[in-house]
Amino acid sequence: MDTLVFAEHLQGSFTDSTYELLALARRLGGNVNAAVIGSDIEDLAGTLGGADTIVVVDDPALAAFNPEGHAAVFAALAAERTPQIVLVPYTSQGMEVAAATASRCGLPLVSFTQEIRADGGLEATCRLYAGKVEADVEIDGDRAVFAVLSGAASADDRRADGAGVVELVASPVDLSGLAVSFAGLAEPEAGDVDITAQDVLVAVGRGIESEDNLEEAQELADALGAALAASRPIIDQGWLPKDRQVGKSGLKVTPKVYLALGISGAPEHIEGMRDAATIIAVNSDPQAPIFGVAHYGWVGDLFDLIPELVDRLE
Amino acid sequence: MNIAVLLRAVPDPVEELELNEDETDLDRDYLGYVLNEFDDHALEEALLLKEEVGGTVTVLGLGTADEVDQMLYTAVAKGADGAERLGSDLGPLDAHSQAGLFVEALRQGGYDLVLSGVQASDELDGQVGMLVAAGLDLPHVSVVVATTPADGALRVTKEYWGGITADYDIRLPAVLGIQAARQAPRYVAVARIRQAQESDSLTEIDVDPPAPSSGLRVTAVRIPEAGEGAAMIEGDEEAAADRIVEILAAAGVG
Numbered sequence: 001m002d003t004l005v006f007a008e009h010l011q012g013s014f015t016d017s018t019y020e021l022l023a024l025a026r027r028l029g030g031n032v033n034a035a036v037i038g039s040d041i042e043d044l045a046g047t048l049g050g051a052d053t054i055v056v057v058d059d060p061a062l063a064a065f066n067p068e069g070h071a072a073v074f075a076a077l078a079a080e081r082t083p084q085i086v087l088v089p090y091t092s093q094g095m096e097v098a099a100a101t102a103s104r105c106g107l108p109l110v111s112f113t114q115e116i117r118a119d120g121g122l123e124a125t126c127r128l129y130a131g132k133v134e135a136d137v138e139i140d141g142d143r144a145v146f147a148v149l150s151g152a153a154s155a156d157d158r159r160a161d162g163a164g165v166v167e168l169v170a171s172p173v174d175l176s177g178l179a180v181s182f183a184g185l186a187e188p189e190a191g192d193v194d195i196t197a198q199d200v201l202v203a204v205g206r207g208i209e210s211e212d213n214l215e216e217a218q219e220l221a222d223a224l225g226a227a228l229a230a231s232r233p234i235i236d237q238g239w240l241p242k243d244r245q246v247g248k249s250g251l252k253v254t255p256k257v258y259l260a261l262g263i264s265g266a267p268e269h270i271e272g273m274r275d276a277a278t279i280i281a282v283n284s285d286p287q288a289p290i291f292g293v294a295h296y297g298w299v300g301d302l303f304d305l306i307p308e309l310v311d312r313l314e
Numbered sequence: 315m316n317i318a319v320l321l322r323a324v325p326d327p328v329e330e331l332e333l334n335e336d337e338t339d340l341d342r343d344y345l346g347y348v349l350n351e352f353d354d355h356a357l358e359e360a361l362l363l364k365e366e367v368g369g370t371v372t373v374l375g376l377g378t379a380d381e382v383d384q385m386l387y388t389a390v391a392k393g394a395d396g397a398e399r400l401g402s403d404l405g406p407l408d409a410h411s412q413a414g415l416f417v418e419a420l421r422q423g424g425y426d427l428v429l430s431g432v433q434a435s436d437e438l439d440g441q442v443g444m445l446v447a448a449g450l451d452l453p454h455v456s457v458v459v460a461t462t463p464a465d466g467a468l469r470v471t472k473e474y475w476g477g478i479t480a481d482y483d484i485r486l487p488a489v490l491g492i493q494a495a496r497q498a499p500r501y502v503a504v505a506r507i508r509q510a511q512e513s514d515s516l517t518e519i520d521v522d523p524p525a526p527s528s529g530l531r532v533t534a535v536r537i538p539e540a541g542e543g544a545a546m547i548e549g550d551e552e553a554a555a556d557r558i559v560e561i562l563a564a565a566g567v568g
Contacts, residue, residue: 132537180454184480185478250476257562295545308552311555
């Protein structure tokens with residue numbers, strides 16, 4: 001069996017997702033191939049642990065990630081090499097690549113993948129409905145593209161390995177005249193609070209219901225000497241600044257205590273906080289997936305709980 | 315600029331979900347549907363672009379009248395110029411089928427830009443927006459958090475993580491997957507939605523129910539046991555507060 005992994009990298013290093021996919025590929029068995037697409041990246045590619053073969057497409061047009069260019073190159077590599085299993089991270093880069101690759105190769109596409117079984121027929125387990133439901137999926141044929149959720153395998157399993165054979169190939173597609181061109185990368189401006197440096201975080205989600213209710217959560221945070229953080233819906237509403245966002249498109253945090261109030265726990269959020277030392281979750285929905293990752297949970301109304309907690313802490 | 319926005323109804327994320335009897339799907343009989351929250355952001359970004367450069371916004375909705383009409387009328391009340399519902403009784407569709415229907419409708423429209431939410435919670439077989447881009451063979455950028463009009467092109471901001479973003483110039487026509495609009499989706503008064511309902515702003519387009527083409531079959535679904543890993547605290551809020559203070563103290567906090 002052959003696996004082809006999209007090796008995601010940004011600003012000169014591979015992302016955790018890349019190592020996780022390599023670990024997952026190794027678990028599936030067979031030959032593990034990684035595609036590293038960029039410019040001046042042969043050295044970086046040489047450091048990639050865990051792959052048997054590292055296919056490098058090095059072209060100045062691919063110096064920065066290009067949603068069109070990277071997708072077309074990876075899709076063409078997958079079409080040429082006909083791996084049985086194509087692994088793409090379910091991330092900002094992977095999302096551009098997955099559909100293009102499946103479509104170009106005429107392969108089924110499996111999204112939100114958390115587990116793949118390839119002994120006998122090809123099967124997967126996926127997380128749907130913001131992580132609330134696990135689905136077992138049978139796949140037609142013996143080849144597919146998988147967009148894999150973070151955490152499907154441990155990155156550390158593959159990080160330290162020696163590198164495989166590097167194979168430098170010319171771009172399999174014409175990269176002149178791309179309709180998408182890179183115009184620059186921007187780092188976030190530092191805000192007043194660095195939520196990655198806090199011992200205690202009080203994090204609020206959709207359950208906080210309104211901007212006015214943030215005051216109550218802030219009061220609790222103050223009583224705890226904690227900072228206020230939030231899940232994506234709160235940030236998208238503009239109720240808290242972007243630098244308070246925990247999760248896949250926000251920040252990864254590892255506080256001593258993470259108190260999650262009214263956060264259901266979509267996979268994108270859990271990715272950002274699952275390594276906190278102690279996670280306490282409060283949600284009115286007993287099915288909330290946050291309880292799957294929390295150390296302690298209480299099912300109930302956060303607005304009943306907050307004043308009781310503030311009382312005891314003050 | 316003529317913009318199409320793809321709107322999908324998804325199970326309400328705050329509702330408790332139940333499974334059907336043979337545990338192969340949700341029990342859809344009493345399921346509440348809402349507009350996919352990312353599609354709401356896509357609509358907002360489309361309306362902002364229209365305000366800046368002129369043109370039209372057309373919303374395309376998929377699903378039964380019950381699920382979708384209210385969303386389409388709300389979009390018209392917010393400022394969309396036209397609304398189309400594809401099909402009237404299609405039942406749940408996989409992402410490939412949804413994309414296939416959207417592609418057909420979009421081919422008729424001659425749009426400069428197609429906006430879709432970055433993802434929907436039920437897209438087992440891929441993100442509809444990116445499948446539409448593949449189907450129409452159009453350039454795409456996903457996880458977009460802002461757009462700025464430029465001559466014949468569009469500058470878009472794509473989000474990575476930790477607040478890192480990348481800007482791209484994209485030639486039109488193109489497809490974007492919107493993660494968040496530049497501002498929170500606008501509210502609209504119920505009276506204006508009622509007005510939209512009374513206008514003839516909604517067009518029904520007959521489509522044949524597509525045969526499933528994703529190559530995937532869901533054989534079983536489960537709701538993971540709540541608190542698989544968590545020690546669940548029993549009792550009312552006072553008992554919970556007592557226990558949480560103990561836990562905090564044990565963690566050296568509070």
